[in-house]
Amino acid sequence: MSTQSAIHHYQRSINTTCLRPGLHAPMIVADYIDSALNVAKYYEKQFNPLLQELYLRRAYNEVINSMCDSLVHNAIRKQCFEQLYKPLLALKRFYKTHHVSNKFVLLEHEVRTLSHEFNQEQL
Secondary structure (H helix, E strand, O other): OOHHHHHHHOOOOOOOOOOOHHHHHHHHHHHHHHHHHHHHHHHHHOOOHHHHHHHHHHHHHHHHHHHHOOOOOHHHHHHHHHHOHHHHHHHHHHHHHOOOHHHHHHHHHHHHHHHHHHOOOOO
């Protein structure tokens, strides 16, 4: 997907309503994350680290929030849990490049805490 197309198709949140969440959940979550990462790449090429971090953090927070929301279908929550590594690794790369490793340590701690607390019954 091109960067202009990613910016055009980017949504602020994961679409958690679909007719067959068990079947479509992997695609829904992956498409959201991919579009957010593509927008972040676009801003990386434009030498705009603030917007790059914004889109990476927004994708990370949206996946975390969907994973922890009990009103979201379990199939989508599980996919959020399984695909959380994508925005997390992108943020790790971003913080390593910009020499701000303490922010990543806090994110990593948050992921461990939330994934253990909210996904105990799913796994």
